[in-house]
Amino acid sequence: MTTSRAAWLFITPALIVLGLFFLLPVVAALVLSVTDYDLYALADIRNLRFVALQNYWALLQRPLFWSALGHTLYFVVVGVPLSLMASLGAAMLLNSPLARFKPFFRTALFAPVVTTVVAVAVIWRYLFNTKYGLVNYVFDSVGIPTVDWLGDPHWAMPTIILFAIWKNFGYNMIIFMAGLQAIPGDLYEAARIDGASAMAQFRHITLPMLKPTMVMVSILTVSGYFQLFAEPYVMTEGGPLQSTTSVLYLMYEEGFKWWNLGSASAVAFILFVIMFVVTAAMLRLSKRGEPA
């Protein structure tokens, strides 16, 4: 009895903090999402209307919402595998016994993660500038036709994906390195004695042993990439022709540019449901095939 009371006493501060700063805002946002809170309601609360699920319904009918969802899925489906490949590749290179100057490369590859998005976006915008950019300069001198990277609706998203991968792969790389170091060396030794090639070692030892790390990293990356916002915000402002408007960017515009907080909250909850379903499905998939 007293132990349980003591336990409650100990977790009360944490519960209060969680309730106040997590649960309460979420509930408030849920309430907001069934109202039409907007500029007029901000002026006078009597202009607030309860609209039930109309915000959600209206969103599902808006072409922009679907195209934003499409852009976000594009970003996730293309960006996540590429990002994981880059992270794993870099981690394996750094983990190789042949690698020199490991601490230097580890720091250098991790550096983009700790830089400010806004600051590096300025540099990337120069790199990908149509007329003065280094990328087009190289393309031009090799004889490949140049591309309007951030101005062409078809190329803006790939450019954003490239930027996001470059910015984020270092973080997963560190986690992969820890995972790689945890694989016992005698497994590889035994495989080599059996005459397994490097490719076979990777497929049959590295990948299976990395699976738990891989599951965690991919779930974190997917949920992170679904929340695409900063990159288009600083690089393209959602354009050109709204081709880089993500779901979160749409929410930001609804909420903070136009002050339709009701509709913005509805966007947030729809995105939450989508992310919840996707990550839950990933978790289930990863558990399949495991010995029960």
Place this chain on the structure above:
Amino acid sequence: MVKRFARTLRVGLVLALAGAGVAGCAKHDEGSRTLQLWTIGREGEAVAKLLPEFEREHPGLHVEVQQLPLTAAHQKLLTAYAGDSTPDITQLGNTWVPEMVALDALELLDARVAGSKVVDPADYFPAIWSTNVIDGKLYGVPWYVDTRLLFYRKDLLAKIGYDHPPRDWAEWRDMMAKLSTPPGKTYGVLLPTNEFEQLLALALQQDDPLLRDDGRYGNFRSPGFKKALAYYVSLFKDQQAPMMTNVGIGNPWAAFGQGFFAFYLSGPWNIGEFRKRLPPEQQGDWATTPLPGPDGPGASNAGGSSLVIFRRSKHKDDAWALIEFLSRPAIQERFYQILGDMPPRRSSWDVPALKNDDKAAAFRDQLERVKPTPPVAEWERIVTEMQLVAAQAAHGDLTIDQAADEIDRRANRLLEKRRWMLDHGHKASP
């Protein structure tokens, strides 16, 4: 994003604290007061050069200028209102006035103008003045004007046999058709597809209003709007205007100098840019001219910025003194010389700097023929949606009728709340 919001909130808090501190000081020392002035974009630097004179005239009064970047200004103003930390006085784009009025954030200025020796409504361009009047009440005083008209290359027009700028749409069209050779390499006109001002100017030239029933519904299915939209879209279809955003074009001034396009539908700040960026031997080749209309000289948009006082300000008299100071013709002349921002009063245009400027003369002419946009809080969103759909039509994804229907549908959806407010006796504007 949350971080961003928190920052804005924090900035707001700091400002509120600063305001409270100032108010606290004022009790101790009646003579020393601080006015908070927010400016948007480049105006902040220019006004900072004018303020020492104002502070000399008003001992004990200090003006603190805060410059907001244009891209963040709108949300910053709304957040400041929500966070109860508005400044005393701010520059406000005149299309944003209805929104701030809907929030009941602005001080009424009718009485102050009536008692003023400096601000004389009759001296202002009527359409510019009217953008500050909502339901018959005055909420702002125009600070500078901004309308769109044509910059053009005289030498290129002479080459195809014209010694005068276009007078109406048909003549303008003929010129652009002749100028757009070889097709795809040279164009008649630059209309950046991400800017709504160009189509808006063409639409304002029509007799049909853009909204109907007291701003309850969009009026984009009207024959007038469709005519403007069809003209706009056909320029892209016939390769007389490049399908480019202003990001894509990069340096429009150099492109204009190279003859990539001969007409540029743009605003007054570009007079200074072209003078600075084009080589001296080309300075005689370009000119400005009022926007041609469907039949003869046409209207354009009554843009610009106003100065407004917030209702929550504790220094309204001082704020009004600053507005009067900035409205003096002599000060407006200096403002023009520093920045190139054009004054909203006719008497300010009588100064030599403006009167003898051949490039500015077209603006003086155009300003007598500008039209305000509908005074509803939702206008900014409506016109943004209008341009998004129009760009799709220019791209060839929608026909004129489809695009007009779609714009109307989006406008009606955005105006739903306004209709409800008006129909249920809630005041859409106080």
